[in-house]
Amino acid sequence: MKKEIKTYNPYNGEHLRTYEIDSKKALNKKLQLAESTFNNWKHLSIAQRIELLQNLANEVDSNIDELSELISLEMGKPILESKSEIEKCILLINFYIINADQFLQDDLIDTEAHESFISYDPLGCILAIMPWNYPFWQVFRFAIPTLTAGNVALLKHASNVTGCAIAIEKLFLDAGFPIGCFQTLLTDHDGIEELLEDDIIKAVSLTGSEKAGKKIAEIAGKNLKPSLLELGGNNACIILKDADLDKYLDTIVKARMQNSGQSCIAAKRFIVVEEIYDEFLDRFKAKVENLKYGNPLKEDTTISCLARKDLAKILKDQIKASIDLGAEVLTGNKSNGAYYQPTILTNVSSKMPVFKEETFGPVAAIIKAKSEEDAYEIASNSKYGLGTMVFTSNYDAAAKRISNVEDGAFFINEMVKSDPRLPFGGTKNSGYGRELSKEGMLAFVNKKTIYINK
Structure with a gap:
């Protein structure tokens, strides 16, 4: 019996489509095609690849409504956010159209040689x-720099x-x-290990859970x-006593509730100093309840449903376990199918799952800090390291903390977010490596040393 993906x-449980899973023979054919394509693709000039990027930007732009609707249908993202995701993909493409040639230029190095430099050669598939x-942004931020550097990709x-x-x-x-x-x-995931072991695959990029990352890193390392x-x-989202809530409260709410809270870089732990705690809680609650x-x-x-029913169940279990340990529900905590009501928990401690x-959903864990120093210490108490934001x-005082924050990003008066112009990635259990910017383009290249004497 043939395996299927449904x-x-x-939002309504309606069946959208059924897809037949690739057979082992079909997967092998795609691998062979990738290898043969790479042998030609790697020789194309940067100018030729950039021309194709421009075509791609036009294709995405001309299909923006259809693509946005597809996102919303398949994973429940509010349509305006889906459209913003597609627009961000176009922004990404245009960034590499402008910068790819510069990023991939040979770096001349002054040595005793007649000529020495670093060249950047693609690795392959x-x-x-x-x-x-x-579903579009994550793929595009991998694919655009990777393909433009001369590699080919399997998704x-x-x-x-x-x-x-x-x-x-x-x-x-x-x-x-x-x-x-x-x-x-x-x-399915059962076939990933065999794919990674194939000599045609030269490297792997994964965006996903900590558990998945450890498994993939193990196979890749082996x-x-x-x-x-x-x-x-x-x-962590740190709210200090001098935070301008009039100016930034909407940003703070968006930092948690965007995409119905389903973002790895969302603000998940709100650490609020006691001087502003009550005011923040009242105003934050009012905004959340107005979604x-x-x-x-x-x-x-x-705000809409989560992407699947099982995700709502996982979130419910995390919240229940936290309540059993003493967390209190300020608002929300009702669920139905894939829907989970925006929820605020107070009296949160470091022993709780929500800390x-x-x-991965619309729940905000609120922690009261005794002081600014205490707030930063609480924020750093995490096995993860994607980003910290402070309001x-x-x-100037916040900037002095830059070297003390171990995360991959530190945002002052802004939510942590990815930007094509800036490198993106984490530390600790949030992973390693960087996407976007020049670093993303050089993630899968051979940095080759060239040394020439006459």
Whole structure:
């Protein structure tokens, strides 16, 4: 019996489509095609690749409504947020159109040689294992710099966004990229280890859970292949006594509730100094309760369901375990199917799941800090290291903390977010390696030393 992937609308449970999983023979054919395509693709000039990037930007832009709707149907993201995700993909493409040539230029190094420099050669076929929460953005931020550097890509996307995965491959083909340059694999996780062990696969990039990251790193390491891991997080959002709530409260709410709370870099632990605690709690609660739940395809919906029912169940268990340990529900904590009501928990301690673990949904854990110093110490008490954000009017004092924050990002008076112009990635159990910016383009290249004497 042939294996299948079925996709569903998480908002109403409606069956969307059924896809047949690739057979072992089909997967092998895609691997062979990737290798043969790479042997030609790597010789194309940067100018030729950039021309294809421009075609791709046009394709994405001309299909923005259809692509946005596909995101909302498959994983429940409010339609305006889905559209913003697609627009961000276009921004990313345009960034590399402008900068790719410069990023990939040989670096001349002054030595005793007649000529010495570093060249950047593509590695070959790179496997990407991507999540469902930003089904286009996560793939594009891997694929655009990776392909432009001269590699080819195979995508294993999350099964619940299979339609998005297929649509992405079609966009590359319609833009004129060679067949085999970017391919989607319809397979389950059982086939990943065998894929990684194949000599055609030269490296792997994974965005996903800590558990998945450890497994992939183990397989990649066993096969001496480079890996880039962007894993979970439980980012701290520090609210100091001089925080400008009039100016930044909407940003603070968005930092937790955007994408119905399903983001690795979302603010998950709100650490509030006692001088502003009561005011913050009252105003934050009012904003959260004002979020409008509804059909993700409607533009007035500001928060919708989670991407799957099992995700709501996991969140419910984390919240219940935290309540059993003494957390108190200030608002929310009702659920139905894939829907989870925006929830605020107070009296949160470091022993609770909502403090220690990554919570993937609309729950904000509030911790009262005795002082500014205490707030930073609480924030650093985490096995994760994606990002920390602090809201304060004393920018200079916050800037002095930069070297003390171990995370991959430190944002002052802004929510942690990814930007094509800046490197993105984490520390500790949040993974290693960097995407985006120049670092993302050089993630999967051979930095080759050239030394020439006459």
